[in-house]
Amino acid sequence: MAGVRVLVGTRKGAFVLTSDERRQQWEVSGPHFAGWEIYHVKGSPADPDRIWASQSGGWFGQVIQRSDDGGASWAPVGNDFAYDGVPGTHQWYDGTPHPWEFARVWHLEPSLTDPNTVHAGVEDAALFKTTDGGQSWSELSGLREHGSGPHWQPGAGGMCLHTILLHPSDEGRIFTAISAAGAFRSDDAGSSWTAINKGLQSEGIPDPDAEVGHCVHNMAMHPSRPDTLFMQKHWDVMRSDDAGGSWYDVGDGLPSDFGFPIDVHAHEPDTVYVVPITSDSVHVPPDGRLRVYRSRTGGGEWEPLTNGLPQEHCYVNVLRDAMAVDRLDSCGVYVGTTGGQVYGSPDGGDSWAPIVRDLPAVLSVEAQTLP
């Protein structure tokens, strides 16, 4: 029987939630790596038993863990993320030059075809890649060495590369997003990069056509339509139909177009999910009601999804990597909150139920669809 494995990274460890295709009864394992911050856990599309976890902490630095048995056991692999050459400087919060310093891995994006190949997005922003199962990591330094690099600045969470989207058939095409630089596209497997921020407008940037400086929070793509990208920016929900060549706003109708995650339905490329948050100053849901919003029109028209989600006294956040979809016939949607709840919907968002309620603050959620 088909099933789902939901991989949850939290402030104090990782958890693996497993269910059959009904998604009513869940088995919970964890905490794995108890006490460590787990920014991201993601499985290989090419081998679902191979799972990667980014484990870090202020005391002992960065560790990368790999499981080859679906999360039952783990072993550390290589963790040396050395920038290529002399990394130079970016801008600090006050506008002064600041040396590039590795802090942690925010996002791990396994190859669609090779279980030994993974891209890693790190803070300070850069893209790394392993092709040997995580034993060694090499920087794809063309991104950091993009001419705009010295002008990149950190967002409040640090200058992190948090989004990596791989084209489903063209291995050369990669999209990334960096807070608070913006979005970038490579057409040569990461050797060179183009800033793809035309049409983004960000409060506080005097130049409306600024190439960089945009605080992109997350991006999503449906594999059947890889030129269409959806973006949750600091403010604004945006869409591009030309692989990032230009963007337009599709956030009208939301109670707030500030938020962190964005995702696309597994089988409906025009069905998009966001979680509106009150504002950049108040990181809680509007009116104390946790509502996932769904658009069935690729943005522009949105409906609140509330059935089973708390509709009073709810003041949690859903962080940028804490929403995911599975690929079962009836698409499942999952969100994890900073209050430690993971909510799941087995019917595309129509109804929700908590899978777990009392985890540490959730940093990331990914879903694996199992055969």
Add this chain to the structure above:
Amino acid sequence: MTRVRLPYHLRTLAGVDGEVVLGHAATLGQVVDALEAAYPGLRGCVRDPATGRRRAFVRFFACREDLSHVSPDDRLPDAVVRGDEPLLVVGAMAGG
């Protein structure tokens, strides 16, 4: 031999209980070299791999002395080098 007492998270990461016993090491740098060679999962956890410097929230103690600021090339106390006393790797008390 050199005895090293690791903090909880590094024992877990290395998959060990209690003290670890390494070959002869006379300096802090040699101890960390031997530790990382014996337990590759600990590489970068005690010292920054880019700079080689002790991580800010890691401290070293032995023989009731704080050795956190000694040079990696300075000789450790004889009791540590002989294995009579362990080198303590301590995670600083900070955070939540």
